[in-house]
Amino acid sequence: PSHDTGFINSFGPTAIFGQLPEGDVAGVYNIIDAIIANGSQQTYQDGNIVASYNATLYSTPSDPLVIGAYGVVPFQQQYYQGNVAEIIIYDTPLLDTQRQQVEQYLAWKWGIQSYLPTVTNTPLSVPNLLLWLDATDPLGTGTPPANNTSISTWYDKSGNGYNATPGGSPTYVPNSQYNSGTVYFDGVSNYLYSALTVNAASHSMFIVHNPTYVNTNIQQNDTSLLRFQVSLGYIVYPYNTGARYGQYRDWE
Secondary structure: OOOOOOEEEOOOEEEEEEEOOOOOOOOOEEEEEEEEEEEEEEEOOOOEEEEEEOOOOOOOOOOEEEEOOOOOOOOEEEEEEEEEEEEEEEOOOOOOHHHHHHHHHHHHHHHHOOOOOOOOOHHOOOOOOOOOOOOEOOOOOOHHHHHHHEEEOOOOOOOOOEEEEEEEEEEEEEEEOOOOOOOOOEEOOOEEHHHHHOEEEEEEEEEEEEEEEOOOOOOOOEEEEEEOOOOEEEEOOEEEEOOOOOOEEEEO
């Protein structure tokens, strides 16, 4: 399908703006990932690099992870509206071959690039996995929840115990993408919180999501998708005005 032009932006001590032929727009599932190493950052959409910059980053621990909102728990704002399919975080910058391995796994699983060959690896196949939230099995039982079930705990399949728990519970939507369920955030009060922190200058982040909110105001109502509270993370701006649609920031 045809989409408006959008941007995935990378911010740090300097900023590079990557223009996309297909932006991170409402109604479309995308794989968004960022590889952060001390001195460089690359941001990708569906396996294509869309932004890159070189800058010195501080090797300090981030704030804990918030999914679907911004702010220090319990105060939240910038609520995200849309479906989240999978979140994967590593504590090191992945090599290109490792990044592609994770992207292929996500693309095949969620039907984003159907021409890719079937893959048998999982996020556990790549070393240094910190967090793995999988909407096909959010409760960690092997059985998907019923429609509209409140997600009181999104189980961390990495084995590290960084389960995401709600400030305001999102809900489960079965068969919402490629015959698999996703977790829906309502843009009003839903968010999840995890005690996970990362080295701000050395980590890798992947998310599959579909924003359903379209903002008609370029200057207001930013929405936060994957955020280490106030220090760094993805911010999503699903505008219908042809402005920037997605953004990655590092304030360290």
